[in-house]
Amino acid sequence: MKRLESFARFSSQFWILCFVTFLGNTSMWLFLPFILIYINTSLGISVAIGGLVLAVNTVLRMASLAVAGELSDRLGRRTLLLLSLLTRMIIFAGLFLVKDVLSFMVLYCLMGIFISLGDPARDAMVADIVPEARRVEAYSIMRVAINGALIAGSTAGGIIAARNLPAVFAGAALLCGVTSLLVFKGLEETYSRKAAAQSFVTVLGDRKLLTVCFLMVVIGFMLGNLSIILPIYGKLVLELTESHIGTFLALNGIMVVIFQYPVSRVSQKMGSTSSLVAGCLFFTGGLLGMIGVVAYVHVLIAVALVTLGELLIIPTTTAMVSGLAPQEFRGSYMGLYNLSVYAGFALDSLVGGYVFDINVKAVWYISGILGVVALAGFYFFEKMRRSLSEQ
Template sequence: MVRLRSAAESTFGGLPGAFWWLWIATLVNRLGGFVLPFFAFYITGPLHRSAVFAGAVAALFGAGAAVSGVVGGVLTDRIGRKPTLIGSQLANAATIVVLGYARSTWALALGALAVGLATSAFRPAQNAMIADMVPAGDRVRAYALNFWAINLGFSFSMAVVGLVTHFGYRTLFYADAATTTLCALLIAILVPDTTPVETIRARARSSSVAVGDGRKREGLGTVLRDRTFIAFVATTFVLLIVFCQYNSGLPMAMSASGLSAATFGRIAAINGVLIVLLQMPVTRLLKRYPEGRVLAGAGLVIGGGFGLLAFGQSIEMYVLCVVVTTLGEIGNTPTGQAITARLAADHLRGRYQGVYQLAWTLSQVAAPLVGGAVLSAYGGAPLWIGCFAVTGLTALVFLRIGKHVERRVAAARSAEAEAEADQTKVTATAIADGQQPELATA
């Protein structure tokens, strides 16, 4: 009993109340996440369109999401965390309802693009807000809890989607929009804005540049010039091309093996169940290791899961593949978000998270192209062996990046300590001279 209480405390304790309100809002949003997972089925089923058209619509959604993540990151730093979160959620709800009424080819295509442009803008704001709220030592745990809420809500929505469709497919769009709107209302009422004061100062500096005071404008270019971070995003993108074979190469291979879509659905459902059951225990276990090593190890586990398919493609092997790759996903996702928060200055966290989001959105576009091309030209075994080989290379890069991150964090801490020491000296001198400390530091 004591051990159970200790585990619960180390998992859920010590985080601010505002984080839990944001967590609840995220869970509510995902409880109604009906539309996107079943949109391709909706197009090819009730709307009787081709699979090619469904793929093109999915690509438009992905393109919109890629743009949305970066724009959302810029807005997060420019207008604030909370306004971006609320605005993006309300826009997402509105575009989902409109998409529910789309029937023509152009309406469906433009509707999917509009949903994509709205749907990913909240992620940089949410991740930046978590970094603002939670101390650096607890951020991996906080991001893991957020990821857990996403999968908990997703598992519920997939379990009840059949019940919802009894009222008609348009009900899916209304229900999704309703939970998204409720999420926005919860954030508006219960979650404080964590936008740092430096964001306001950055706005002032942007206008002072035109006057010619010699200051450099800090914006998206600052992020793109961060070589360590860009190397991290590029390596993550390569790893995610492997991981996203879960949604592209894996179903293609299972179909070629004569397995049905229903069988794929049942095996794929193992992913969500394992994340709900294991995300927090595994996160507690990995907390003792440096983040670079966790990313390297998680990548190897993902590659190893796909590599197992080179030894056979039975149902049992597919199940084992999903189990192993899910363990890698559990280690990778919250750790990557935490490293992004570590590398970003407070007033640039939105932009950093937005660029990091590109690795996810673009990999979802690239993975089907890569997986399909390799499967068509060479077959399954080369694809799965190649997945493991690629993750071996990404592991080496992550280890190197991890060392750079630790050096940057150590240097930042040293600079902060020196600044505090200097401030203490200035204050002490002012007091000794009979001055007010505020006047000495102005």
Template sequence: MSVASLRRAARETVSGLPREFWWLWTSTLVNRLGAFVATFMALYLTLGRGYSASYAGLVAALHGLGGVVSSLAGGVMADRLGRRPTLLVAQASTAVSVAALGFVRDPLAIAAVAFLVGMASNASRPAVQAMMADIVRPEDRVRAFSLNYWAINLGFAVSSMAAGFIAEYSYLAGFLIEAAMTLACAIVVFLKVPESRPGTDAQVSHEGGDAVRLWTVLRDGRFMGVVGASFLIAVVFQQGAVGLPVAMGRAGFTPADYGMAIAVNGVLIVALQIPVTRFIEHRDPGRLLIVSALLAGYGFGLTAFAGSVGVFALTVCVWTLGEMINAPTQTGLVVRLSPVHGRGRYQGVYTLSWSVAALVAPLMSGAVIDRLGAEWLWGMCAAVGTAAALSYWVLMRRLPKAEPTTVESRTEPRTEVGTA
């Protein structure tokens, strides 16, 4: 592809999106630029504090448990109270709890505050995703979600490299920087992002529609199939932040080594996510999801053979390609399956799959590394990736060929969404 073609593709990718989206995008970017804690939490506990891999896994699991609780609560809040209030409460609470985590020393206190951090930080995800679906036109949503995902990984690439060096200087500095950046996100939302909620449950019922409850979402078999497959693939992807740093630390690599290896993930997504999205957006989602699951599982499986930072980085390249394919494909499917007046709850349940994975994956990785060794963990990742691919195959076989179009027309509102 020529330079002119790349420039034209870039212009087409960023044009036509509303101003509110770009402020929300900016908030996402600022948040991820300061996301140090998730990157070096395992190293902080094992190398900085001298705890075992099992304890580090337990703390990470409690962080994930907080996310499980807030996934559903954040989705309900986004529908009932509004997207903007939910974002403000979640981001302010995250800033306070992350700062506190840097000062606590008692093992029980660390575990308790980690739970609060997970609960506060994850509460904003359903609101962000629902707000983007509200303010962006249906035909632009996949592109908008890809751009938001791109911002997440641009920030992650920078913060990953910085986190390793900051950790060698001061872990506390990393906690305080993340708290400050998260507070800056709340300020951006407060000043620039308007409310976008289409209407309350009472208004929907008054207008003759069916109000969406959590039970409604859980009874949606097709949607819950997507959630189940998402959980399997999320368990694998979580190992990049949990199993990989612990395994590298056990093998004698430094925090900076891990930071450089995992930064490949963010750099590759920043460089290739937009062209990859343009390449896959009109292709069969079933095949794409199967390929993404296999790349993820066997990409982590290859980590068993890594003995240098360069080889670790190569394995990151493999599973990152799976991530780039999976994210926009699966997100587009979820949005199409979500009714307009229940987007918060649907996004909350979808987020739950990643939150439960964040709970299960650390427990799995810590126990396996301590008892069997890292090689077993990477073999299990290959097996789980294969199971995810089979799940996607079964799920997509059950969907009609024209399901994306049918669902989109079923879930779109008849009128444009205005601000509250």
């Protein structure tokens, strides 16, 4: 009852925004786990070239994120959300309708500009409508909505793809259209002033931040294997069905929704060093475990281990970076942190695809090596940071 009363203190605008976030992210997860499968099996493009297309998409996504925050202050939160959803609807419809390879590749690359364009606007809108004392709780609820969308989208996408693979794009377009209508009718504009442009020049002088960001590129590469390489590995090597692939990706979202808060509580008691080391061990064990996978249940165990690593590392490093940041540069610090994770995803899309074409299991060995690098990096970084704080 107390929890229901607590939720009731959030405005209807917040809950509409949560639902919009859920629907918008569901549209993305309808197709994302199956994009390399579609490129390879339906368009006849190699996994390496498909990985290059995904890398370009991710680079453009990163570039749009670099300016999206300022755009949300200049154009408005609601306006940018609508722009992102409507352009995605048009592009998804195009991906469903086009049949030639070049048009598909161009459209998919362009989608990178718009797929996350509304994310900073969404986060800013939460801050606009929720009092500061309740924002941590509000962003936690938003994270549940995002991961709930992963569960719903990847599961529904697997069911749709098993019957008609291109139909996942039609479903994504329809969902973006419905979500756009909900934003237009249900959400009010919340921004009230224009913000000055931000720059990363000062931020780039912080060596501690750059060290963490480098390590997060490594973590991003490893985490990217879960949604980029593992689906195509499951399809071509393990001969799993699309429904199986959608289900093991849904497991990641289910674990985040259920275990993120209790794992974070345990992580706080463990301390940042132990949490990061344990997270790297889970990451490394899960990805190396893919080498010997012979049954679907083994894939589920590997995904569970990687997810445990994610639950330990992502909140810990986010808090670490926010602690490193001076108040006046906190947004820039967090922006560079987020970009570093996307850079890891882009690197995995590019390098992982080429490695997969050469040797289908080599990417898991590389991930194991990177896991050791991340573990050592976090351990010595934390040791250095504590040594400096004691001086």
